[in-house]
Amino acid sequence: MSDGGSRTVRAGRRRVEIHRPDKVLLPGDDDAREYTKGDLVDYHRAVARYMLPHLRGRPLMLDRRPDGLGGPAFMQKNTPDSYPDWIRRAEVAKEGGTVTHTVCDDTATLLYLVDQAGVTLHRWLSRADDVDRPDRLVFDLDPSGDDFEAVREAARRLGELLGELALPSALMTTGSRGLHVIVPLDGSEDFDAVREFAREVADTLADAHPDRLTTAARKKDRGDRLYLDVGRNAYAQTAVAPWTVRALPGAPVATPITWDQLDDPELHARRWTVENAVEQAGAGPWSGLSRRGRSLAPARRRLAALRG
DSSP states (O other): OEETTEEEEEETTEEEEEESTTOEEEOOOSSSOOEEHHHHHHHHHHHHHHHGGGTTTOEEEEEEOTTOTTSOOEEEOSOOTTSOTTSEEEEEEETTEEEEEEEOOSHHHHHHHHHTTEEEEEEESSBTTBTTSOSEEEEEEEOSSSOHHHHHHHHHHHHHHHHHTTOOOEEEEOSSSSEEEEEEBOSOSOHHHHHHHHHHHHHHHHHHOTTTEEOOSSGGGTTTSEEEEOTTSSTTOEEEOTTOBOSSTTOBBOEEEOSGGGGOTTOOTTOOBTTTHHHHHHTOTTTTGGGGOBOSHHHHHHHHHHHO
């Protein structure tokens, strides 16, 4: 239901008031229309059952755009006091103090964050009840330009290497330019150990293909090579959440895909949007991924043998 400048939606046992649902948050582009806050509410209601398993229990950082893309962006870590009591918080340590992050465990919270113009949700790779030990490892395949064929090639090579290490992996379009390759972990190691392993994997791949891949942190050192970014595998770092909307024209969505879809000639980083991502979600591209978390110890031994 709506009432003047607001709309009330039901989410489980709660009702969430959506203020100014007709406000445009994301402009259109050559291929897509503009999207209002109400459009984003409808999308998140439809995708919630697929998205929430990847958010529950994890501290979040929000990319908020209260005035749309034309206004300022707020990268919000700390939960405002104005948020309702029923929204879960997680207080985690930072240098010199703590930060109280929002945790999204249910649809009502998800819709409340959309009402706050939280367009993009960035999640921790660990859970609030064990923040020091990640259960996800992420490789960010970041091309120097908008060359998706380079991303596709890098993903294949990384997938083959992870296969040699007997590690399960999954793919996700970022909704921007590249792909994320995600490895589920058993949460037995801390961030430093996980990041070190990820760096060794990336270095192994870059050393094998130095003309195409790099782990150089400085852009000036990369040239036109694709950057294998493992920097998200660190304490308090975040990665875009599966099924989240990116703050870009046309409302592209960070979308899980299958490895078979990597061969689709129509695939690119912004292939799915608010308009069609729910169809991909229903296809279950990451079915069973959360149950496949592995220890890195055997993979570390295999990698050492490969590197000689």
